[in-house]
Amino acid sequence: MARLRVLMPVFNxxxxxxxxxxxxxxxxxDHDVTVLALDSGxxxxxxxxxxxxxxxxxxxRLRAVRPFLFWLGFLVEALRRRPDLIHAHDYFMAFPGWLxxxxxxxxxxxxxxxxxxxxxxxxxxxxxxxxxALERWMVGRAAAVIAASAARARLMQDYYRLPDxxxxxxxxxxxxxxxxxxxIRARYPVLADRPDGxxxxxxxxYMPPQFGLDRFVAAVAALGEGWQLVxxxxxxxxxxxxxxxxxxxxxxxxxxxxxxxxxxxxxILRLCDAGIIAYGRELLNEIHCAPNKxxxxxxxGLPVVANANPGLREIIEPWRIGVCGEEPGPxxxxxxxxxxxxxxxxxTFAAQDRWDGEExxxxxxxxxxxxxxxxxxxxx
Numbered sequence: 001m002a003r004l005r006v007l008m009p010v011f012n013x014x015x016x017x018x019x020x021x022x023x024x025x026x027x028x029x030d031h032d033v034t035v036l037a038l039d040s041g042x043x044x045x046x047x048x049x050x051x052x053x054x055x056x057x058x059x060x061r062l063r064a065v066r067p068f069l070f071w072l073g074f075l076v077e078a079l080r081r082r083p084d085l086i087h088a089h090d091y092f093m094a095f096p097g098w099l100x101x102x103x104x105x106x107x108x109x110x111x112x113x114x115x116x117x118x119x120x121x122x123x124x125x126x127x128x129x130x131x132x133a134l135e136r137w138m139v140g141r142a143a144a145v146i147a148a149s150a151a152r153a154r155l156m157q158d159y160y161r162l163p164d165x166x167x168x169x170x171x172x173x174x175x176x177x178x179x180x181x182x183x184i185r186a187r188y189p190v191l192a193d194r195p196d197g198x199x200x201x202x203x204x205x206y207m208p209p210q211f212g213l214d215r216f217v218a219a220v221a222a223l224g225e226g227w228q229l230v231x232x233x234x235x236x237x238x239x240x241x242x243x244x245x246x247x248x249x250x251x252x253x254x255x256x257x258x259x260x261x262x263x264x265x266x267x268i269l270r271l272c273d274a275g276i277i278a279y280g281r282e283l284l285n286e287i288h289c290a291p292n293k294x295x296x297x298x299x300x301g302l303p304v305v306a307n308a309n310p311g312l313r314e315i316i317e318p319w320r321i322g323v324c325g326e327e328p329g330p331x332x333x334x335x336x337x338x339x340x341x342x343x344x345x346x347x348t349f350a351a352q353d354r355w356d357g358e359e360x361x362x363x364x365x366x367x368x369x370x371x372x373x374x375x376x377x378x379x380x
Contacts, residue, residue: 002370004031007083007100009074011067011092013040014051016262018173018292019113019148020089024049025174026359027087027366034081036074042261052077064127071096078104085109085369091116091131098138107143107369112166115152115285117159122282136160144365148290149311155288167365171292174355175299179267187264190255191230191271199336200228201305202272204265205293207235210280212307214244219328221249227332230272232257232265269300274322274335277306287311294321298350303342305331319349 006027010020014037024033028048035046039053054073056066074093078086078100085106088097090113101108116132118124124132139145139156145166147153153166185192194200201220207213213231220229231241231254238256245254260268269275275297280286289311297304304322306312316322322342325331335342 004084004366004370005081006031006033006085006087007036007078007081008033008049008087008089009036009078009093009097010089011038011070012090013038014046014053015040015042015044016259017089018262019111019171021046021262022174022355022359023087023089023111023169023362026362030363030366031085034083036077038070067092075100075103087111089113091135094131094138095134098141108138108141109144109146109365109369110139110142111146111169112139112152112156113148115155115288117155117284119282119284143369146362146365149288151288151311151314152290155284167361169358169362171290172295172353172355172358173292173299174359175350176266179270181267181270184264184267184271188257188268190252190257191268193252194271197226198228199226199274200230200272201274201276201332202230202232202269202302203276203278204232204260204269204296207231207233207237207241208280209237209240210282210286211237211278212280213237213241213276213278216276216278216305216328216332217241217244217249217254219332220253222329223332228252229254229276230257230268231255232260232268234259265296266300269297269302272300272302273339274332275300275302275304276328277304277312279307279309279312281307281309295350295353295355298346298353301343301346301350303335303339303346305335319353320345321349 008024014020014035024035025048027033033049035049035051037053039055054070056069074096082104086097086101087109088094089111094110098108116135139160146169147156147166148171150168153168157165220227277291277293279289287309289309294304294315304316306316306324308324308326313324316324323331323334
């Protein structure tokens with residue numbers, strides 16, 4: 001198999017993007033991979049691939065211009081490096097990925113992290129319409145398209161009228177090495193203080209208002225002593241959540257850690273008892289969510305409490321690894337009541353639903369892409 005020089009652009013900080021890390025590491029087993037990402041300003045050591053980070057200013061009210069500055073930096077790097085293949089991650093990089101591949105005469109892989117197609121009955125913002133139009137333009141021109149779930153692949157195939165469904169590479173993280181729990185307790189002393197009988201829930205990830213995390217804060221406040229909620233992450237809902245916590249919760253009932261490094265997350269989860277997964281219920285992208293949280297929680301041995309979106313129910317309910325429901329309080333209580341049964345189901349799930357299978361599909365896809373491009377017919 002020919003060894004390709006692969007350029008993977010993503011308009012994100014590689015430090016916090018587990019999907020890109022996993023894909024780059026998997027493809028890097030057979031090819032030379034360079035990830036092009038936003039510069040987080042933090043030290044980062046890649047494993048099995050190289051990283052080039054581009055610094056893009058915040059720009060304040062002109063923040064919407066940032067992707068276009070990144071596009072420019074990416075195109076310059078692509079033309080300078082002249083890779084054999086472009087693997088563009090997420091809708092931000094769909095069009096510039098296609099443009100770079102076109103200029104270089106190479107193949108394009110498009111990895112759709114999100115579901116961009118419109119939700120019936122909901123008006124789209126101008127930026128959403130622009131990115132949708134760009135994705136529609138290029139998705140049929142890519143050599144391969146990747147989706148994060150089977151439901152998303154079906155929706156994309158129907159909406160874009162693709163001859164073949166996108167390849168499904170699910171958001172299953174590779175199992176992390178055993179965490180140093182003493183080091184985590186030292187780094188996060190608020191987690192080291194654990195009274196007997198405490199049941200500790202954790203939510204990790206992005207925090208927008210539509211996820212309804214305020215309902216989980218209210219539920220933990222109402223449940224009383226013996227319950228605690230840890231929030232790890234950032235998002236526009238966090239200031240309102242912090243006000244709610246200050247006004248309604250006794251000290252220590254809800255702990256706000258902010259954004260934590262990915263390498264600390266497995267240890268933080270191990271110091272908790274159950275994980276929370278929450279998504280909005282209006283957008284197709286959230287209704288048919290494809291979270292890696294359920295797998296990260298499972299690898300830490302945590303049952304889950306989740307809302308009842310189809311993308312969550314189709315994973316959680318068949319495996320019996322948690323409770324899906326729209327009322328957080330009863331769902332949380334149900335997990336604690338049958339905790340050992342849920343823990344046993346989680347162990348089975350974590351042992352059988354693994355990244356290895358997704359990695360094999362991705363490497364198989366690349367083996368197909370190493371075949372030579374078909375020659376265009378020559379005029380007679």
